[in-house]
Amino acid sequence: MEVTTEPVAYGQEIVYTVRYRNEGTLNATMPRLMLKAWGLVQLQTAEGLRSEVRVDLDDVPPGVEQVYTFTGVVADRPAVPDPATQYLGVSIYLANETRGLFDWWVVAHSVDADAPTEVAITTDRLEPGANRIRGTAIDQSGTAQITLLVQSEAGGAxxxxxxxxxxxxxxxxxxxxxxxxxxxxxxxxxxxxxxxxMGFRTVSAPRLLTVQRPADAVRIFLPLIQRTLTGLR
Known part of the structure; x- marks a missing residue:
């Protein structure tokens, strides 16, 4: 099973939680996890960062759920980013000595390494009072915060x-x-x-917006049509 998650950033730590449950009627003896990191992520251990880790787990009684947590560390941004390395993740295998492989997962991430693009204001006029400024912005991890920077023609901050x-x-x-x-x-x-x-920012070029009179409401007048009905002769 592959699970694609939200994008991550270079240098970020990712905490993974594995939940596993014994649905059988006998003890699951000597279970183990095999963790394999790929792309620009490695697994944090007491001995340092590793790309593969074996974890021996406690026996799991019938009907019992256990939890194991581990941490992956994304590498710092390379001097020359390669699009092929902007996709990373961890493969997780659950097995034991008698049965072999029980289940497996692939948890994948893309790397958000850039600030938002296509940042622009599309509104072309203002009216007195309340306005709604509209615009565009594209980003892989989402545009979390919008901040207008407004300066009147009189100057000032x-x-x-x-x-x-x-x-x-x-x-x-x-x-x-x-x-x-x-x-x-x-x-x-x-x-x-x-x-x-991820905290990356882009600021647009300034757009000069001028206050104009509110657009007049469109009014439609239908001519009065008089009809005279006469009986048939």
Whole structure:
């Protein structure tokens, strides 16, 4: 069975928990785990990092569940990243001396090594009062935090406005911006900073947004049609 999990970062420690249960009627004697790491991850042991580890477990009585926890350590980012190494994981085998292999799992991860891309503001105007700024951002681990950086045309420091991204994997974001009673024609320079789940950040180029009058509501008037019905003769 293969399980693909959330992306990991270079240098990250990953804690794995294996739960195993004896569903039989006899003791499961001398069970063992064989752990094999592949890609840029190794297993933490008392003797240091290893790519393969054998773990001898206690006997498991019928109906009893046991838990074993171990740690994998992802290597630091290589000087020249290779796309082939940005996929890693651990193969886990559960066996004993009499029966052999009971079960196995492959736990796989991709490596999120880069900041968000396609970061941009798509909103093209402001209106007095509350606004909804929209934009795009793409990242493998999700866009965890959106921060607008707003500066009025009068100058001064940028004002940060943070908002979480409720849909971090859909490539789009929205963030509220209330400009109060700013006059029609006033402009604001707006940038957006997008942070992914690994802490990588990208800041967009500024976009100049000008306050415009609210769009008029569309009104449809239907002409009055009068019909005169006469009886058939």
């Amino acid at each position: 940028e004002q940060p406005i943070a908002c979480p991204d409720s849909s971090p994997h859909n490539g789009q974001w929205t963030c509220p911006l209330d400009i109060g009673d700013a006059a029609i024609g006033t402009s604001f320079a707006v940038r957006v900073q997008v942070m992914d789940a």
